[in-house]
Amino acid sequence: MIARVAFAPHPPLLVPELVTGAATETEPLRRACRAAAATLTRMADHWWVIAVDQAGPKIIGPEARGTFAGFGVDLEVDLGRGQGPADPELPVPALIAGWLRAHAGARSVTVQLLPTDLDPAACLDLGTTLAAGPERTGLLVLADSSARLTPRSPVPPDPRAPDFDARISSALATGDPAPLTALDPALAVELWAHGRAAYQVAGAATAGRDWQAELLYSDCPYGVGYHVATWT
Template identity: 55%
Template sequence: MILRLAILPHAPLLVPELVGGAADETEPLRAACVAAARELADSSPHWVAIAGDPSGPRTIGPDISGTFRGYGVDVPVALSAVESSSDPGLPLAALAAGWLRARAGALDVRVELVHPDLPTADCLAVGKRLADEPEVGFLVLGTGSHRHGDASVGRPDDRAGPFDDGVRAALAAADPEALLALDPWLAAELGADGRAAWQVLAGLAEATGPWRCTRSELLVPYGVGYHVAVWETGV
């Protein structure tokens, strides 16, 4: 039974060693993510993470460790608190899951990757399949649009604000139907790589609900939308 879900970004700027002089500026996002991850660990020390990645569909077991070296600094992470084998090619989502696991004090995390372009109906099916997981915390990883304003990573797009406001409203209401209504084409246009993972979450929620949101926040440092939310079972 899944008792709690945490919806978080998987961004290199979560790791203070990777952002150098911007560590203080990015601390609010980091603190919010770690606090939500600790709430997830309070419900279960065993996690399943879902994220979009071009290598998906793919499962990465908890017996793996890696490093953020490819993002500029050799910061080691592990998906389990016990000894593990090293994979220097771990994707960002797995690295972020391992980093969050360690900060939250969870014992292990298995990472389920889906392709970022996975159609909504297939995301729904993956979520329903994962609904049978016994006694785990569920970590949903993905970012919103990277086109918010002149400071954005991508070209500024006036649709970014309404898109991420809609995602935040759906997360705050624990509303799987609203998540399933997200347009995959628009999400891709806006660089919102969390769309597939959020729609897997919707499938999971439909199969296991009702859910309620206990934390919801949207932060937009450097023009990128980062969603932080926690859902718990119950009305």
């Protein structure tokens, strides 16, 4: 059973040691992500994490350890029961999940990486399966919105991106899973919204229940839509 949901992005810039020159600028986002993660720990000491990554489909268990050495700082994290040497190839969502776990004091996390092209039907099936799980757990959804929002975006802005981003932000603010499950995969690709599948799985996993929502952060400081929210 999913007891609580937290939504957050997973850029490495969340880790202050990696962005010493921009740590102040990114602090509001970092603070919101830590707060959202902390609410999960209050409800469950184990989290299930879903995120999109090129390494997917893949499940990474609590025994994993990793390092941010690929980003210039040998900062190690683990998913709760990590032993042995850190894996230098651990995907970024797992690294961020481990970093948030440590700050929130969760016992362990399991990370499920989704392929970037996971179709809506498969998202529905996976979300339904997560919702039916027997254990009381927290669900951490690591996902970005469009990366074509402003001139600071990594690719040229698209006039359709603000509306797409606003639909996600509104859904997270109101606790409404329907707009998340209705995201258009083709449009998401065009708008560089790489977190689409994670949002759709979350929408399916939370459908049919009433959620009390709190939007903690919603902005695009680097031209990418970052939204942080909690659902209870």
